[in-house]
Amino acid sequence: MKGVKNICCIGAGYVGGPTMAVIALKCPHIKVNIVDINEERIAAWNGDDLDQLPIYEPGLKEIVAETRDRNLFFTTDIEKGIEEADLIFISVNTPTKTYGKGKGQAADLKYIELCARKIAEVAKEDKIVIEKSTLPVRTAEALKSILENTGNGVNFEILSNPEFLAEGTAVEDLLSPDRVLIGGDNTETGQAAKNALTEVYANWVPKERILQTNVWSSELSKLTANAFLAQRISSINAMSALCEVTEADVDEVAKAIGMDSRIGAKFLKSSVGFGGSCFQKDILNLVYIAKSFGLQEVADYWEQVIILNDYQKRRFADKIIKESYNTVNGKNIAFFGWAFKKDTNDTRESAAIYVADYLLDEQADIIVYDPKVSKEQIYADLEYLNTHSSEEIRARVKVVSSPYEAVEKAHAIAVLTEWDEFINYDWSKIYDAMLKPANVFDGRNILRKEELSEIGFKVFNIGK
Numbered sequence: 001m002k003g004v005k006n007i008c009c010i011g012a013g014y015v016g017g018p019t020m021a022v023i024a025l026k027c028p029h030i031k032v033n034i035v036d037i038n039e040e041r042i043a044a045w046n047g048d049d050l051d052q053l054p055i056y057e058p059g060l061k062e063i064v065a066e067t068r069d070r071n072l073f074f075t076t077d078i079e080k081g082i083e084e085a086d087l088i089f090i091s092v093n094t095p096t097k098t099y100g101k102g103k104g105q106a107a108d109l110k111y112i113e114l115c116a117r118k119i120a121e122v123a124k125e126d127k128i129v130i131e132k133s134t135l136p137v138r139t140a141e142a143l144k145s146i147l148e149n150t151g152n153g154v155n156f157e158i159l160s161n162p163e164f165l166a167e168g169t170a171v172e173d174l175l176s177p178d179r180v181l182i183g184g185d186n187t188e189t190g191q192a193a194k195n196a197l198t199e200v201y202a203n204w205v206p207k208e209r210i211l212q213t214n215v216w217s218s219e220l221s222k223l224t225a226n227a228f229l230a231q232r233i234s235s236i237n238a239m240s241a242l243c244e245v246t247e248a249d250v251d252e253v254a255k256a257i258g259m260d261s262r263i264g265a266k267f268l269k270s271s272v273g274f275g276g277s278c279f280q281k282d283i284l285n286l287v288y289i290a291k292s293f294g295l296q297e298v299a300d301y302w303e304q305v306i307i308l309n310d311y312q313k314r315r316f317a318d319k320i321i322k323e324s325y326n327t328v329n330g331k332n333i334a335f336f337g338w339a340f341k342k343d344t345n346d347t348r349e350s351a352a353i354y355v356a357d358y359l360l361d362e363q364a365d366i367i368v369y370d371p372k373v374s375k376e377q378i379y380a381d382l383e384y385l386n387t388h389s390s391e392e393i394r395a396r397v398k399v400v401s402s403p404y405e406a407v408e409k410a411h412a413i414a415v416l417t418e419w420d421e422f423i424n425y426d427w428s429k430i431y432d433a434m435l436k437p438a439n440v441f442d443g444r445n446i447l448r449k450e451e452l453s454e455i456g457f458k459v460f461n462i463g464k
């Protein structure tokens with residue numbers, strides 16, 4: 001295959017946006033079109049104010065500033081994007097199904113199918129179609145069938161190239177990935193397609209980090225990686241509950257086991273529970289796949305990671321209630337953080353949403369401060385759960401633009417996201433503004449407990 005000159009990415013989201021921006025940066029000889037059906041999102045990517053890009057990621061706006069309208073283009077003209085491209089990435093959302101067979105577990109592949117049908121309809125020349133979205137193992141088979149049965153007689157090679165970036169560090173992860181995984185057929189044309197994509201990444205990724213596999217291994221490796229990562233968090237969170245009743249300290253335990261090079265130190269931070277658009281969705285999908293192959297024990301094993309995570313979020317909310325003399329009715333609970341982790345404006349599946357929901361069941365008043373999340377997003381997250389009316393949510397939940405406003409006459413503070421700025425606030429000023437006793441529930445174990453205790457706070461941690 002000739003060198004790649006034109007790339008199209010369908011889906012201008014958290015993955016499509018940053019991934020293509022980095023490809024455009026590192027491959028100035030390739031034209032990259034990011035296409036999306038969401039006009040508002042495309043307009044925001046094209047907006048003059050780079051602080052208002054639809055996605056906040058450290059380092060992203062600088063890359064967009066350099067590449068946009070040079071060799072990176074954001075457009076709603078999906079057909080033109082497909083027509084021009086040698087390589088087409090599919091990077092659309094693949095949420096958990098909310099209806100029908102597999103509801104609550106299986107991945108909803110309707111957006112993927114729509115993309116495949118669009119490509120089949122528009123393509124006039126041979127194309128390499130790349131699964132960038134996270135997909136159930138064997139999805140490439142379905143894609144191939146759609147493309148072959150409705151296409152214009154052109155040849156499609158399908159590759160799986162899952163994305164391993166984490167939000168908040170997307171740019172860093174894309175610039176120096178641990179590995180790039182490319183799965184494809186071992187036929188002559190399949191190998192040529194894998195090599196063509198390898199050449200794109202080789203513009204900045206050392207060749208030994210670019211791994212080629214068969215397509216099924218690649219699809220399954222993505223689900224496996226997320227399952228293993230989430231499992232570590234649930235494992236340390238399970239220990240955090242045990243630490244709390246035994247006077248062991250979960251951070252000390254994590255350090256002690258992490259120094260064993262076979263275990264490793266990363267991803268052992270106990271928390272209020274993992275969130276994000278990926279872990280829960282992908283594990284549920286894995287559970288569904290295992291069940292559909294009759295592997296009940298395998299399904300049960302992985303499902304436990306989710307069960308433990310739900311337990312952790314509930315446990316945190318219960319702790320707040322218990323330490324508030326068993327009632328939070330009408331009490332002001334200030335939330336520090338709403339995003340599912342620091343350095344992102346993404347709130348999907350954030351633990352904060354569920355903790356707030358449990359506290360609303362108990363008729364607490366919640367005042368939220370998050371440095372990057374908008375008020376409407378917070379209301380939308382709570383309304384989506386359908387457990388409390390929109391009127392009740394808007395009456396009980398206040399969203400403010402400063403931490404000091406959030407704590408005015410608050411009974412307690414709950415830290416839900418590990419934003420660095422929380423650590424260095426003027427905690428004496430915060431103490432003075434609060435009702436007493438002033439309780440702080442540090443769901444991320446980030447605050448300086450001794451300092452806060454000296455001021456007069458009662459600090460509760462996870463796993464201590």
Ligand SMILES: NC(=O)c1ccc[n+]([C@@H]2O[C@H](COP(=O)([O-])OP(=O)(O)OC[C@H]3O[C@@H](n4cnc5c(N)ncnc54)[C@H](O)[C@@H]3O)[C@@H](O)[C@H]2O)c1
Binds near residue numbers: 014016036
């Ligand atoms: N968010 C992450 O950190 C992350 C990391 C690795 C992998 N993934 C996977 O990548 C995929 C995309 O995730 P995301 O977070 O970028 O999702 P997202 O919701 O942010 O973006 C998806 C975009 O696709 C667009 N879209 C949907 N259907 C379309 C269609 N038919 N034509 C054109 N555009 C369409 C949507 O409008 C949306 O803008 C998912 O499968 C996810 O599991 C996500």
Ligand SMILES: O=c1ccn([C@@H]2O[C@H](COP(=O)(O)OP(=O)(O)O[C@H]3O[C@H](CO)[C@@H](O)[C@H](O)[C@H]3O)[C@@H](O)[C@H]2O)c(=O)[nH]1
Binds near residue numbers: 272
């Ligand atoms: O030790 C830890 C590490 C993470 N978390 C929480 O786990 C969640 C997920 O964090 P992280 O994995 O850093 O962010 P994601 O953007 O969800 O990235 C995960 O999901 C992506 C989507 O599939 C993958 O590409 C990444 O490799 C994988 O790390 C967040 O709520 C974190 O606060 C902890 O509680 N303790």
